[in-house]
Amino acid sequence: MAALWSRKRAAAADEALVRTLYEEHGRALLAYATRLTGDRAAAEDVVQETLVRAWRHPEALVNGKGSVRGWLLTVARNIVTDRVRARASRPREVAENPATPPVERDHADSVVDSVVVLEALDRLSPDHRDVLVEIYFRGRSVTEAAAALGVPPGTVKSRSHYALRALRDTFTGGQVALKGVSG
Structure with a gap:
């Protein structure tokens, strides 16, 4: 029973931590992420991922090395950088277009016919x-x-x-x- 009570208190503390971080730094974090991405929806995803990382590593927030906001902004910048690099490393996706048929794999037969x-x-x-x-x-x-x-x-x-x-x-x-x- 004590273990269950302890888990509930930890979950409540985690929720309070994320809620407090969002209330104090959410607007600044969202503005910064929006400037970096140029897209409000992508910026909201970055803020959410930043808060998840803060929840996973609460010790980083109280280690005495700089401000909490500075840590959050650095994490947000790193997330945006990682996403840009990930997109750059993958080939660009091309939507199918009925006006442009897919490229034939082997066009030798059509060349011979011509x-x-x-x-x-x-x-x-x-x-x-x-x-x-x-x-x-x-x-x-x-x-x-x-x-x-x-x-x-x-x-x-x-x-x-x-x-x-x-x-x-x-x-x-x-x-x-x-x-x-x-x-």
């Missing part, structure tokens, strides 16, 4: 290649491609048909040469 398509386009006649470039790479409609190339829309449709057929044959193995074929 090379194969470019080689296949080189095998086409310049007229057929120009039509595909206008329609598929520049995103133009048949009418816009016809205006850009200076040919009738029907010619753009015909050339795109034969150019795509030649590309399909190239990729499936039946190489159809369109050099010299006009459409």
